[in-house]
Amino acid sequence: MNYLVYPLKVMNITQGYDGSLSHRQHNLGNPKDYPIDDNGASSKKDAYFYCPCDEMVIKKIYGVGTSAGNTLWLESTTKVTTPSFYDYVGIIIVHPNDADFKGLKVGQKFKRGEKIILEGDDGKATGYHFHMAVGRGKFLGTGWIKNSDGIWVIRTTEGAVKPQNAFFIDPDFTTVKNTGGIKFTYLQTKPEEFSVMYVTKSLNVRYGPGTNYQAINSLPAGTKVNVYATSDSWSRISEKEWVSHNFLTATKPRQVYETKVTTAEALNVRQTPNGLKVKEKSPLPNNTLVAVMATKGNWTKINTDRWVYSAYLA
Numbered sequence: 440m441n442y443l444v445y446p447l448k449v450m451n452i453t454q455g456y457d458g459s460l461s462h463r464q465h466n467l468g469n470p471k472d473y474p475i476d477d478n479g480a481s482s483k484k485d486a487y488f489y490c491p492c493d494e495m496v497i498k499k500i501y502g503v504g505t506s507a508g509n510t511l512w513l514e515s516t517t518k519v520t521t522p523s524f525y526d527y528v529g530i531i532i533v534h535p536n537d538a539d540f541k542g543l544k545v546g547q548k549f550k551r552g553e554k555i556i557l558e559g560d561d562g563k564a565t566g567y568h569f570h571m572a573v574g575r576g577k578f579l580g581t582g583w584i585k586n587s588d589g590i591w592v593i594r595t596t597e598g599a600v601k602p603q604n605a606f607f608i609d610p611d612f613t614t615v616k617n618t619g620g621i622k623f624t625y626l627q628t629k630p631e632e633f634s635v636m637y638v639t640k641s642l643n644v645r646y647g648p649g650t651n652y653q654a655i656n657s658l659p660a661g662t663k664v665n666v667y668a669t670s671d672s673w674s675r676i677s678e679k680e681w682v683s684h685n686f687l688t689a690t691k692p693r694q695v696y697e698t699k700v701t702t703a704e705a706l707n708v709r710q711t712p713n714g715l716k717v718k719e720k721s722p723l724p725n726n727t728l729v730a731v732m733a734t735k736g737n738w739t740k741i742n743t744d745r746w747v748y749s750a751y752l753a
Contacts, residue, residue: 440520440678440725440726441492441493441517441518441519441520441725442492442519442520442521442607442609442626443491443492443515443519443520443521443528443605443606443607444491444492444606444607444608444609444612444613444626445491445606445607445608445609445612445613445623446488446489446490446491446530446571446606447477447479447486447487447488447489447569447613448479448486448487448489448612448613448614449479449486449613449614449616450477450479450608450613450614450615450616450617450618451477451478451479451616451617452475452476452477452617452618452619452621453476453477453478453568453617453619454475454476454619455475455619455620455621456472456473456474456475456601456602458476458619460565462474462475462476464588464590465572465586465590465592467588468586468587468588468589468590468592469586469587470584470586470592470594470598470599471586471592471599472572472574472592472593472599473572473573473599473600473601473602474570474571474572475570475571475572475602475619475621476568476569476570476571477558477568477569477571478558478566478567478568478569479558479568479569486557486558486567486569487554487555487556487557487558488532488554488555488556488557488558488569489552489553489554489555489612490549490550490551490552490553490555491530491551491606492515492517492519492528492551493515493516493517493519493550493551494515494516494517494548494549494550494551495513495514495515495516495530495548495549495555496513496514496516496546496547496548496549497511497512497513497543497544497545497546497547497548498512498513498514498529498545498578498582499511499512499545499578499581499582500512500540500543500544500545502561502562503537503540504537507562508533508534508561508562508563508564509533509534509535509536509537509540509559509561509562510531510532510533511531511532511533511535511540511543511555511556512529512530512531512578512582513529513530513531513532513555514527514528514529514530514577514578515527515528515529516548517704518704518705518724518725520679520724520725520726521600521604521605521606521607522603522604522605522606522607522623522624522679523600523604523605523646523647524575524600524604524646524653525724525725526575526576526597527575527576527577527596528573528574528575528576528595528605529573529574529576529577529578529582529593529595530571530572530573530574531571531572531573531574531582531583531593532556532569532570532571533562533569533570533571534558534559534560534561534562534564534567534568534569534570535556535557535558535559535561535569536557536559536560536561537561539556539557539559540556543555543556552612571602572592572593572599573593573599573600573602573605573606574593574594574595574597574598574599574600575595575596575597575598575599575600575605576595576596576597576598577595577596578594578595578596579594579595579596580594581594582594582595601621602621602623603621603622603623603624606623607623607624607625607626608623608624608625608626609625609626610625610626626678627678632667633665633666633667634665634666634689635663635664635665635666635689636663636664636665636666636674636687636688636689637661637662637663637664637687637688637689637690637691637692637695638658638659638660638661638662638664638682638686638687639660639686639687639688639692640660640686641657641658641659641660641742641743642657642658642682642683642686643656643657643682643683644656644657644658644676644680644681644682644727644728645680645681645682646679646680646681647681648670648671648673648675648681649673649681652681655680655723655724655727656680656723656727656728656729656741657742657745658682658698658728658729658730658742659696659730659732659741659742659743660692661692661694661695661696661730662695662696662698662730663695663696663697663698664676664682664687664698664728665677666684666687669684672684672685674687676728677700677726677728680727680728696730696731696732697730697731698728698729698730698731699728699729699731699739699752699753700726700727700728700729700752700753701723701724701725701726701727701729701747701751701752702725702726702751702752702753703722703725703751704724704725705722705723705724705725706722706723706725706727706747706748706751707722707747707748708722708723708741708745708746708747709738709745709746709747710744710745710746711744711746712735712736712737712738712746713738714746717744717745723747729741729747729752730742731752734749737749737750739752
């Protein structure tokens with residue numbers, strides 16, 4: 440899955456987005472962003488920003504060779520999975536030094552885990568570090584904008600997001616030294632234990648344990664699911680999908696539907712095989728759990744009046 444992970448080998452956040460040194464003013468005005476400073480590894484020679492998803496492209500370079508703070512705009516080339524949404528992301532990086540921009544150019548692409556640039560102290564920075572801000576969606580206009588307090592903030596189609604809502608921590612990649620008081624979500628690197636349960640009535644699947652989270656799909660009664668964790672009255676049935684525990688049972692029903700996951704970036708749902716597209720909860724994001732109720736030709740029925748193209752299920 441195309442997860443967005445924290446882009447440094449060592450996390451050492453020295454100022455969070457509410458930091459009184461300089462960051463608090465970024466989210467007092469409108470629009471807002473939520474920058475963090477991270478000085479990474481103990482040696483500046485090891486403190487690279489690595490590509491945090493399957494692929495990113497340089498959209499803009501600013502400040503090199505001038506007195507302005509050097510800034511790099513990176514954008515994902517496809518939608519990514521984060522702890523709170525599935526969409527494109529844009530990231531602004533500030534303070535790399537002039538010499539480290541050598542060889543970088545607009546349009547250049549990087550694959551997951553590739554080194555992009557070293558941290559620096561350009562632009563009157565208080566020591567070597569990255570200043571990073573994240574936005575959901577694609578860059579809009581120049582990629583930044585002055586807010587009502589005169590502070591330059593990231594500008595994307597869906598607005599800035601807090602770092603804990605953007606990045607997973609992959610413990611096999613990033614060593615955590617200091618989170619700056621921010622609570623991040625860890626990727627699971629080992630198989631999780633689970634219990635098998637069954638859906639008792641058609642119910643919504645959400646991206647978190649509560650009705651305030653986005654409903655992305657629905658599962659019909661009889662769907663077999665793996666329950667990995669339960670929080671209050673909600674059960675997690677995949678890494679990011681939750682359902683109400685009140686509509687699950689350990690008793691196996693007469694009719695059982697197995698599940699598959701979507702493989703397309705965005706999979707359209709139709710009312711009938713090859714019919715009209717359903718607007719509600721459509722399209723489905725990549726790696727969404729769906730029930731297999733029936734198949735007809737190249738189509739799979741995933742709930743009442745809900746069909747998807749079978750080639751995009753695995």
